[in-house]
Amino acid sequence: MVIGPGGAGVSVTAASGALSRSGHHRSGGARSVAVPEQDTLLITVDRCSPTADLLGVFRQPDEPVAVSARLHLLSLDRLVLLERTWSTFTAVLTETVARSKVALPGVGSVADIDAGELSTLPGVEDFLVLRRIRDEAVSGQWRRIVVDASGLGDPFEFLRAASVLSQALNRLWPRHRRLAAAAERPVMAQLTAAVDAIDRDCVDVTELVTDPHAVAMHVVVGADHRGEHALPHLLATVDVMGLALRSVMINHGVGAGHEAGEDGARVDRLRAAVGDDVEVAELPRLDVPIDRAARLRKLGVGLPVPNGRPFGSGAAQVTEATDGGSGTARVYELSWRQRLPDPDGLQLGRSGDDLLVTVGGFRHPVRLPSVLRRCVVVDAMWDGAELTVRFMPDPALWPQGR
Known part of the structure; x- marks a missing residue:
């Protein structure tokens, strides 16, 4: 690519x-x-x-x-790709409307849109x-x-x-x-x-x-x-x-x-x-x-082939912080190499199982590993090369006795 x-x-x-x-x-x-x-x-x-x-x-x-x-x-x-796909999809909608004995709100209207009308x-x-x-x-x-x-x-x-x-x-x-x-x-x-x-x-x-x-x-x-x-x-x-x-x-x-x-x-x-x-x-x-x-x-351009090495958030690691306690007092750290040309523009948010990371005005959801999905974000730090986000278990979701 x-x-x-x-x-x-x-x-x-x-x-x-x-x-x-x-x-x-x-x-x-x-x-x-x-x-x-x-x-x-x-x-x-x-x-x-x-x-x-x-x-x-x-x-x-x-x-x-x-x-x-x-x-x-x-x-x-x-x-062309859009028109072909839309024609196939609306064919399914049309058949659904024809076979249904009850009115399906909105489905018929969508099915009536012709592929040529799409821009x-x-x-x-x-x-x-x-x-x-x-x-x-x-x-x-x-x-x-x-x-x-x-x-x-x-x-x-x-x-x-x-x-x-x-x-x-x-x-x-x-x-x-x-x-x-x-x-x-x-x-x-x-x-x-x-x-x-x-x-x-x-x-x-x-x-x-x-x-x-x-x-x-x-x-x-x-x-x-x-x-x-x-x-x-x-x-x-x-x-x-x-x-x-x-x-x-x-x-x-x-x-x-x-x-x-x-x-x-x-x-x-x-x-x-x-x-x-x-x-x-x-x-x-x-x-x-x-x-x-x-x-x-x-x-004579040479394009190196894939080498299997993950990069950035694709190589993120989860570790347990040494300054944490046990149970819901544990602290987990999610880290990956992250360049930040504008560190002040870094923003973090949470949406379900995703960590929303904004870098230079570009926001991307990073899917959290399973252990962190039951945690809340407590803070984050950047050391000039690596971004580390810290999490603590959410008492409402964390299994009792762990």
């Missing part, structure tokens, strides 16, 4: 990374493993993406297009795009998928769309009420099953996005003042979401740059912001614009 602010060169980086490995074979010892016929799939989610033109192929929404023997391009169209449903389009990416990832057709997430207002809002939709579904129509409705009115079973399927897909997509064994996150920033300002905030959001960051690409861009000393000092500061546990690569400054596949190959 390749992300970054607009204009940083995300599309070029993703396309070059897909091309540079699309023809490679794996080798292990004396035995080589042949790659499948369809080796790499490059996915774009921007309807105005220039990738098809750069690769010299026609853009065909929602259908993989062969670029070479080993590389295919899939351009996803959000509106946008906030968050749903992002979920459908992520679900299509998930479907390609588990299809067994591709050894490797590169996702170009450029063209999005906020790539992190895109990545968490599935979890937001799941929360909305379960607040508007909680699962226990869906099951009760299906038990009381068998005609509702098909509708509740459809909603449950969407909810399961949301959970599945959320787990995939944060799985360090399956997904590697790559952040692209420019080697300029804007990139230097944006990178700490991007890294802080990566931490709180628990995304498996594998590399940061510093793009020097096209055309004349700044003085060599100024560029070098800025790159040093960018590298220092990343740290030693994430790979950093520099994309050289080019004299001519990248307008064809040959120049993309020449750029």
